[in-house]
Amino acid sequence: MTSTADKLRFEPTALPAALDTLRAEVRAFLKDALVGVPEVKRSHSWEAYDAEFSAKLGAKGWLGMTLPKQYGGHGRTALERYVVVEECLVAGAPTAFHWVADRQSGPLVVRYGTEEQKKEIVPAITAGKACFAIGMSEPNSGSDLASLRTRAERTATGWKVNGTKIWTSNAHRANYMIALFRTDPDPTKKHAGLSQFLIDLSKTKGITPRPIQNLAGGRNFNEVAFVDAELPPDALLGTEGQGWRQVTEELAFERSGPERYLSCFYLLRKLIDAVKETAAPATLARLGSQVAWAATLRTMSLSIAAKLNAGQDPALEASVVKDLGCQFEQALPGLAQELCELEPTLEGHGSDYQQVLGALVQVAPSFSLRGGTPEILRGIIAKGMGVR
Amino acid sequence: MNETQQMLEDTVNRLFGDRLGWDQLTAIEEQGFPTALWAETVEQGIPKVLADEQTGGMGLGWADAYPVLRACGRHAVPLPVVEASIAEWLARQAGATLPDGVPGLLTRTIATDTVSASALKLDNARTPWGRTADFLVGVAGQGDGAELIIASSKGLSVATEENIGRDPRDNLSGNAALIARHALPLAPDCVHWLGALARSAQIAGAGAAALDLALKYGAERSQFGKPLSGFQAIQHYLADLAGVVASVDAIAMAACTGLDQRGMAPLGRNARFEIAAAKCRASEAVEKLTRLSHQVHGAIGFTYEYGLHFLTRRLWAWRAEFGGAGEWGEYLGRIAADVGGDGIWPVITA
Numbered sequence: 001m002t003s004t005a006d007k008l009r010f011e012p013t014a015l016p017a018a019l020d021t022l023r024a025e026v027r028a029f030l031k032d033a034l035v036g037v038p039e040v041k042r043s044h045s046w047e048a049y050d051a052e053f054s055a056k057l058g059a060k061g062w063l064g065m066t067l068p069k070q071y072g073g074h075g076r077t078a079l080e081r082y083v084v085v086e087e088c089l090v091a092g093a094p095t096a097f098h099w100v101a102d103r104q105s106g107p108l109v110v111r112y113g114t115e116e117q118k119k120e121i122v123p124a125i126t127a128g129k130a131c132f133a134i135g136m137s138e139p140n141s142g143s144d145l146a147s148l149r150t151r152a153e154r155t156a157t158g159w160k161v162n163g164t165k166i167w168t169s170n171a172h173r174a175n176y177m178i179a180l181f182r183t184d185p186d187p188t189k190k191h192a193g194l195s196q197f198l199i200d201l202s203k204t205k206g207i208t209p210r211p212i213q214n215l216a217g218g219r220n221f222n223e224v225a226f227v228d229a230e231l232p233p234d235a236l237l238g239t240e241g242q243g244w245r246q247v248t249e250e251l252a253f254e255r256s257g258p259e260r261y262l263s264c265f266y267l268l269r270k271l272i273d274a275v276k277e278t279a280a281p282a283t284l285a286r287l288g289s290q291v292a293w294a295a296t297l298r299t300m301s302l303s304i305a306a307k308l309n310a311g312q313d314p315a316l317e318a319s320v321v322k323d324l325g326c327q328f329e330q331a332l333p334g335l336a337q338e339l340c341e342l343e344p345t346l347e348g349h350g351s352d353y354q355q356v357l358g359a360l361v362q363v364a365p366s367f368s369l370r371g372g373t374p375e376i377l378r379g380i381i382a383k384g385m386g387v388r
Numbered sequence: 389m390n391e392t393q394q395m396l397e398d399t400v401n402r403l404f405g406d407r408l409g410w411d412q413l414t415a416i417e418e419q420g421f422p423t424a425l426w427a428e429t430v431e432q433g434i435p436k437v438l439a440d441e442q443t444g445g446m447g448l449g450w451a452d453a454y455p456v457l458r459a460c461g462r463h464a465v466p467l468p469v470v471e472a473s474i475a476e477w478l479a480r481q482a483g484a485t486l487p488d489g490v491p492g493l494l495t496r497t498i499a500t501d502t503v504s505a506s507a508l509k510l511d512n513a514r515t516p517w518g519r520t521a522d523f524l525v526g527v528a529g530q531g532d533g534a535e536l537i538i539a540s541s542k543g544l545s546v547a548t549e550e551n552i553g554r555d556p557r558d559n560l561s562g563n564a565a566l567i568a569r570h571a572l573p574l575a576p577d578c579v580h581w582l583g584a585l586a587r588s589a590q591i592a593g594a595g596a597a598a599l600d601l602a603l604k605y606g607a608e609r610s611q612f613g614k615p616l617s618g619f620q621a622i623q624h625y626l627a628d629l630a631g632v633v634a635s636v637d638a639i640a641m642a643a644c645t646g647l648d649q650r651g652m653a654p655l656g657r658n659a660r661f662e663i664a665a666a667k668c669r670a671s672e673a674v675e676k677l678t679r680l681s682h683q684v685h686g687a688i689g690f691t692y693e694y695g696l697h698f699l700t701r702r703l704w705a706w707r708a709e710f711g712g713a714g715e716w717g718e719y720l721g722r723i724a725a726d727v728g729g730d731g732i733w734p735v736i737t738a
Contacts, residue, residue, distance in 0.1 A: 003462075004603050005596035008630055010638035011389070012451075012645045023737070090733045269729030276725035282714075284721025289713060291720045292668040295661070295736050296639040303638065320631045378627035379620075385603060385630050387617045 004385055008320065012299060013306040015079060023083050029060060030091040039352040040359050042092025043266045046259050047220060047363070049170065050094035051131070057088075057095075058128025063102050067110055072123035078309040082258065082302070089262040090269075096170065096220070101125045104253040105132040105178050109198065112238035112246065117198060121176070133201075134254075135165040135179025135224065136247065143376050145180070146191050146244060150226060152181035159197070159231040161206075164223060167370075171209040171222040177201055178250075180243050194243035197235045204229055216362035248315075254371050256304050256318035261297040261325025263367055264332040267360050268294065270353050271336045283339055290335065293328045297321065316384035319377040326368045333361035389455075392448065397455035400434060404463035410695035416466050417554050421520045426467055426490065435469050439476035443485045450477075450585070450644035457586050457644075458637070461593025461706075464698040466555055468493070468517040470586040474579065475525040482536040482570035489522025492541055492560070495583060495710070497576045498528035507563040508539045512547065518558030519546050523567060529576030536572040539564035551709070553702035574652060581652060581660065583710035584667035585643055591670040591677075591706050592637040594699045598681035599633050601696055602626060605685050622684060629680045636673045639666045657738045661723065668716035674707040 033056055034042065041048050057063055065081040067073025081102075088095050106125045109117055124130035141148040150163025161181060171177065177199045184193035201207060206229035209222040238246050268290060275283055300321050307314040336357055337344065344358035345351075368374050382388050389397070407425050416422050429435060437453045439445020453473065460469050471493035479486050492515045502509040508524070515521065521541040528535045544562040551557045572578075603626060606617035616622045643666035646659035678700045682689045689696040707713075724732050 003596060003600050005599045005630065005633055008634045009389075010634060010641075012638075012642045014645075086737075265733070269732065271729070272724045272732055273729040276728060279721065279725060281718050284725060285714045285717035286721070287724055288664075288717035288720030288722070289668055289672060291724050291732060291736075292639070292665040292672075292717065294732075295642075295665040296635050296669050298736055299642045300635065300638045320634055323627070324631050324635055375624075378624045381627035381630055382617075382623035385626060387603065387606065387623050387626055 007385065008316065010300045010303040010317065011306075013302045015083070015302070019080060019083050022080060023087060026062065026084050026087040027091075030087060030093055034091060034093060037092075037094065039092075039270070040347050040355040041094060043270075043356040043359050044094070044363075045089055045092050045263065045266060046095045046099050047218075048094030049096040049173070049220070051097045051128075053094050054098040054128035054131075056128070057093075057098065058126060063098055063128050064106050064122060064126035067106050067122050067126065071110065071118045072126050073106070073110070074126065079305055082305040086258040086262065086298075089259055090265050092266040097131050098125070098128050100134055100169070101130050101132040101176075103257060104134075104250050105130075105176065107253060108178060108196075108237070108246070108250055111249075112196070113198065114234050117234070124175070130176060131170055131174040133168050133171040133174040133177040135168055135171075135177050135199075137165065137167045139164055139166050139223070143373055145247070146194065148180060148182060148194070150179075150181050151185065152183050152195065152197060152231070154183075155230070157230065158233045159235060161197075161226040161229040161231060163226050165226070166212075166223045167221050168209070168224050169221045171201075171224045172211055174201055177224075178237060180247050183240055183243075189241075191244040192241050194247070195240045196237040196243045196246050197231060198237040199231060199235060204231065206230065214363070214366070216359065218363070251372065252313065252315050252318060255322045255377075256308060256314060258298070258301045260322040260371070261294070261301060261328055264329040264360055264364070265294070267332055267336050267356055270356055271332075271339065274336075274340050274342075274353055279339075286335065286339065290328070290332065297325050297328060300324070316381065319372070319380045319384070322372060323374050323377045323381065326374065330364050330367050333357060333364050337361070390452070392452045393455050396437065396452070397459065399432060400456050400459040401462070403428065403432060403434070404459060404465055408463045408465065410698065413464060413466065413695065413698050421517070421556075422466065429467060429469060435472035436476055438473045438480065439486075440480040443476075443479070445476060445480070447480075449648035451641070451648050454589055454641055454644045457589035458593035458596075458640075461590030461595075461699075461702070462597040464553070464594065464597075464702055468520075470590060471516050474582045474586060477582070478525065478527065478536055478572065478574070478578070479538075481574060482572045484536055484538065484568060484570045486525065486538065487523045487567065490517060490520050492516070492518045492521025492524045493579065494524055494526030494537075495579060496526075497579065498526045498537055500528055500530050503528050503535075503537060503566075503569070505566075507565055508537055509563055510544065510560045512559040512561055515558050515560050517556045518560045519548055519556055524560075524564055527572060527574070527576055527579050528569075529572075532575065534572040534574050534576040534578065536570045538567040538569070540567055551705035553698075553705040555702070555705070578652060580710055581663055584716065585640070585647065585663045587706045587710050588636065588640040588643065588663075588666040588670040591674060591703060592633065592640045594703050594706070595629075595633040595636055595673065595677040598677055598696060598699045598703070599626070599629050601699075602629060602681045602684040605688075609686075616684065625680045625684055629677065629684075632673050632676050636666075636670045636677075639669050642666070657735065661720070661735060664716045664719045667711060668713050668720060671707045671711075671713040671716070674703045678703050
């Protein structure tokens with residue numbers, strides 16, 4: 001008897017006991033390092049940009065942890081990195097400066113970069129001194145990423161790029177961008193015409209980021225215009241025409257982490273404190289239900305981390321956790337409003353709780369847009385279950 | 389899965405897969421307890437996977453026994469396998485040996501003052517398969533002290549009841565002669581917790597089976613010239629269903645592992661947190677599991693003839709049994725309120 005349901009199992013994972021020590025160290029460090037950071041900034045967590053904090057984390061040896069020692073990484077396990085990442089998220093540490101670099105750009109450069117690139121970039125990531133942007137979406141290519149049109153043409157001296165990227169977080173202040181461009185305009189090569197490029201933003205002319213204000217007033221992401229931007233030959237990352245496969249690998253890093261269910265955990269902590277003295281049983285039950293969800297998602301997320309650590313490819317599992325995690329984190333602001341009956345407020349007005357609520361209720365719509373929408377994720381899951 | 393788990397899963401899936409098709413399940417609902425199937429189940433050692441090896445059991449922990457509990461959900465097993473497993477594990481903790489036969493597990497904590505030197509006084513004591521039970525097992529106590537009570541099922545009055553899954557949930561009254569009593573190093577409410585854990589595993593199993601039926605039906609049934617699962621709306625139902633099934637399975641497995649590793653002692657960080665999380669999530673998930681699996685099936689799934697209901701009726705029953713999302717959510721909410729916002733993450737990661 002065969003069961004398709006059994007294709008999707010999340011075996012419990014026990015973290016090695018040695019990681020308890022690391023976790024305690026990270027907690028102690030964060031407790032000190034975050035003194036005085038405003039609550040509302042902490043609630044933004046991996047969207048809060050703070051180069052100084054990232055450098056401190058780097059100095060502790062907690063960035064680029066899984067990157068090889070020979071290039072200046074720490075050669076530690078994916079599970080060790082997982083502990084650091086989840087503790088930072090839960091503490092509301094401002095991790096945006098190094099987030100992309102540590103999560104996906106570092107591993108990508110190690111896998112596909114030249115020796116020179118690895119020697120230059122890995123130590124910078126590890127020190128918390130390199131901020132990376134991701135050049136994927138374009139104005140006319142969102143979920144249908146492979147329809148992108150920004151063109152990289154081979155020239156006598158390297159590559160010339162023309163086109164526009166959009167929703168590029170931190171492009172206005174990042175040091176590097178890893179972008180996906182069309183290197184072959186043949187319309188029959190929708191996927192096979194794509195290649196990845198590593199761009200040193202400080203050394204490249206013809207790239208103009210224009211910040212896009214989000215609905216909450218934040219200015220994290222950008223539209224980035226490439227006008228005859230000239231790149232050296234070694235800017236090509238990996239193999240020409242293999243960009244789609246490489247980007248799929250990159251997205252596996254991007255979708256599988258604990259940030260996909262912990263974006264509002266700081267609010268859950270505040271909610272618990274707000275209701276703990278006075279909560280009626282029915283309120284406690286709803287609070288407890290969120291705790292049950294958090295425990296469940298953590299079990300599943302950790303199971304993915306263990307699969308990654310063992311060299312497996314948990315792309316299907318990651319899609320499931322991102323889809324479920326997003327439902328969990330998007331529901332929290334509404335619940336936090338309802339259980340306390342407080343108005344969300346703008347930054348600088350109202351109590352800390354109201355400001356945190358105001359910040360997260362406004363950014364919550366982005367949770368199901370960034371890194372793959374539920375429509376895309378459910379398509380991947382359905383395919384994994386043999387439906388498509 | 390380790391080898392033990394794989395072997396057990398294959399064994400139970402083979403046995404119940406062969407013996408519990410829709411025709412057989414229908415016959416059992418009409419004719420009552422399937423004595424021959426129970427005998428076969430006992431012969432294969434299935435109700436005794438959690439029993440001590442000295443008493444003929446397999447001596448497994450909950451994580452290794454999980455495939456059996458889950459299979460009882462997957463195949464809508466109309467036998468007290470889960471209840472027997474709990475009884476056997478309790479006996480093992482107490483160093484007791486249970487009599488042969490069908491056990492009747494008393495699901496509520498027995499008040500100490502209803503146990504005399506010779507008898508246990510029952511007043512509408514809820515007992516799954518009470519009408520068939522050859523003996524009774526329950527836990528008595530108050531405060532920290534608990535006793536395992538083994539009593540006779542003879543001469544009791546049986547008010548027969550069924551849950552909406554049509555499994556017997558009888559109420560027993562009268563004086564049950566004591567067979568044995570043993571000190572039990574667990575809390576007096578332990579049956580409620582173990583029942584919640586087992587029902588979580590059964591919900592995971594029945595959810596997986598409902599998903600499999602929905603996947604199969606979606607591929608076979610055509611409308612507008614293509615299979616149902618060719619429609620994006622249906623694909624998204626199936627994907628959503630798959631995620632929820634996997635989430636219940638994940639936390640139920642984690643709770644079993646937690647129980648093996650940390651036990652249920654009333655103080656400190658024990659497995660009660662994971663068990664409560666498992667039953668809270670499992671009970672909450674039943675709404676989506678049943679709604680989406682029925683929706684994919686359309687009207688045929690609403691008929692008695694098509695057997696999705698063997699699963700979904702049990703899911704609705706199990707959602708409430710041994711406490712629903714309200715009760716277990718409140719338990720977890722109290723933990724959160726006690727430890728505060730700064731303390732909840734250390735509890736989750738402990």
